[in-house]
Amino acid sequence: MTTASWNASGQYYETCSCDYFCPCILGQMSVEPTKGTCTFAMAFQIEKGSFGSVSLDGLGFIVVGLTPEAMGKGNWSVGLVIDDRATAEQRDSITALASGSAGGPMAALSGLIGKFLGVESAPIKFSHDGANWSVTASHLVDMAAAPAMGINPGNAEPLQLSNTGHPANDRIALAHAMKSHVDALGVSWNDKSGKNNGQYAPFNWRGA
DSSP states (O other): OOOOOEEEEEEEEEEEEEESSOHHHHTTTOSOOTBSBEEEEEEEEEEEEEETTEEOTTOEEEEEEEESSOGGGOOEEEEEEEETTOOHHHHHHHHHHHHTTTOSGGGGGGGGEEEEEEEEEEOEEEEEETTEEEEEETBTEEEEEEEOOOSOTTOOSOOEEOSOOOSSOSSEEEEEEEEEEEEETTEEEEEOSSOEEEEEEEEEEEOO
16 A cells, blocks of 8 residues: 655654763764663654645644663664544544654654554643744643753754764754653653753655
8 A cells, every 4th residue: 555645844842861962972872871761752743734634733742761871782663653633533633643654753763662552642842932932732741941052152053963863853953851741552651850861853745
């Protein structure tokens, strides 16, 4: 069966349980997370998108997961929280592009997933306070971060990494996670230390 043509673009936000800055990208996923395991929440705010004839405009979803050791060794546990405003068709479409089953950037990670934890629905809210951002999904996810700035006080833009190979964007802005709460689909994590990793970027995906 031919996969429908699809696209999705908007903003991506992530926090993870690694100390700032997460070594996984720099170590090409071959190094252990700073705490031995890594819990993460990757939130995507779709500004414009469609999956075949199904519109995805204005919806959001969050990929939550746990990697038990170095990310490149696989055996990830991953689940999805999808905007509760989504129809059944929209939920299925978002699940297909977020899981990689419909191709696109997330397909490169699908071989690393050992257990798919399922899908939950919740009202997802994306907020900004100046350059700071936050994402909430009812009691399931609550995370916030502030941009990581360089030592030059005249620079208005945050530190950034290029050529990362990250599925959201090859270029990501770095951030300090102010808080991270995940209690969804068997993934549980709470941190308010301000010492964990965050990152964010625009994303622009298309099906293969």
